Structures are given as structure tokens and as C-alpha cells.
Amino acid sequence: LDGHVVGRVITEVEVHHERAIRRHLAGASDFAGRLRGHTVHAAQRRGKYLWLVLDGEQALLGHLGMSGQLRVQPEGAPDETHLRVRLRFADHGPELRFVDQRTFGGLTVTELVDDVPEPIAHIARDPLDPLFDPAAVVSAIRRRRSAVKRALLDQSLVSGVGNIYADEALWRAGLHGGWPTDALPVAKGRALLAAAGEVMTEALAAGGTSFDALYVNINGQSGYFDRSLNVYGQAGRPCNRCGATILREPFMNRSSYSCPRCQPAHLMGLASLRRTGAAASTS
């Protein structure tokens, strides 16, 4: 986005689906009015949120949810089936389109407070942020009374890590996600955060993790990090490190994948998982 929309003036805004701007409480006409005539000064991100900096401490904030895309398309290119919002620019160059099949994502225009959009003040810095403070994050995780994977997915502790990269980071660090946060050795916590950063860096270099045409860059191209996954989606396959069979377990209404040998479960963690009704590996 930085290379395609920064410096350009927004002239036209079309909202094709109200749900895509549901977080903009003032509605579509207000949304359009706050964009029209304004210049895009920068493209920034934190964790899974991204925003375009506008004049007057305003920003166009977006989250892709599970199926959202921001696409740069020539004017006149056919509308995508799930086109939700279209921005046109004064130079009549390529449009910016928000496309989202499941409409879990969305856009809103909001105030910048200390250079961060006001609605995401609670979102922590992500592992690739230059000001990310691993020691402080490990302390915060250890203060929790929860399981390590839950903490890793909590965007107010560390952002940018979702279900796939959490499982991959846990595998790299040799940790089971059910490990109690207050029993996490500091060094293990540091290794986990370092692993998360490495997974994210490698995934970015590969263009992201794409299982289908929903996960694409602004030109619609898929990444290929899915070929580098060691545990996510690999149930039944041998661990790339020790050869044991990768397990799939239910977790928070979704799935966790891990190697039972490289990522041993903590006995107390297992006990508390059972107590709370979550599934636990008995191997």
C-alpha cells in the first residue's frame, strides 16, 4: 500500500456493503465525507490492523478479519464478487478496493492519538515492531493465569500472532500451548517470542500463508508459506524434527497442532485443561 497509495488524493468513495464499515458508527456518508479530498500520507500497521494516515490526525483504519483483501486495481477492472468498498483517486490511477467474502473485516475513519488509531489503543506492539520489548512481554505473559497459547493469541499482550503462527512458534520453541503461563521459564518465553518473530519474518518473505485465493497481496497473488508449515494442518504427518506423529487437538473452538514429543504437555497444564473442559492429549 505504501508504494501504491501514499501521496495520492482520494476523490471518490463507494460503500457497497454497510457491514464493511460497521465500526464506523456515523455511517457510510460520514465515512465517505471524511475521506473525500484528503491525501494519504503514510501506510502503517500494528499486528493485524493497518491504517492509512490522512491529514489532520485522521486515519483510515482497516482489519482484514478472516477473508478481507485490500486490492489495487486499474479503474474499470471488473468488480470482484465480494467488493465492499472502493476508493478512487484524483490522478485516475489504480483504485483501492476492499474485498471481503465473510465480512469479518472492515474499515473505519478514526482519530490518531499518539500516532495510533484510537480504537486500537489496546493492541500491543507486534514482534516485528522496532519498539517491541520481549522482556516486558514475557513478564506480562507470566503474570497471567492462563495457558501459553491463549496468551500468545491475546492481541493486548503481543499482536500479529494468529492460530497458524502461534502453533508454528510453539513448535519451534518446543513448548506445548497448554503450558501454564505462570510456570513458563523466562528463557522459554524469550525463545517463544523470538520464534514468533522468525515465523512472521519468514512468512512475509514468502508472501504469506495461503491455503486458497482469499489470502493474497494487493495484486491478488498468493504467498507460499503454507509449504513451510511444520505443524499447522499437519495432523497425522511425521514431525520434521523428531518423526513423531503430529497431533490435532480442539482448542478455543478451533484446532491446535503440535508434536507430542517435541512439545511435551505440562502435567498441571493438562490438569487445568481437563478441569476447564478443554481437550487434552493423553499421550
Place this chain on the structure above:
DNA sequence: CCGAAAACCTGAACGC
């Protein structure tokens, strides 16, 4: 503070 469940959607894949 923590966890569970529901809510928000569409489409692909699968079983019968």
C-alpha cells in the same frame, strides 16, 4: 481476571 459461548458471514468440502 479468566474462560466459554455466541455473534458476525460466505463458501468449500464432506457424508448420506
Place this chain on the structure above:
DNA sequence: TGCGTTCAGGTTTTCG
């Protein structure tokens, strides 16, 4: 072929 079920990368809210 068609119908119903299940599942998917996420966040937020509500409730206990």
C-alpha cells in the same frame, strides 16, 4: 444431484 453438516486464517461482547 441435492441436501444438511461441518469447518475455516479473527475479534468482540456477554455472561458466569
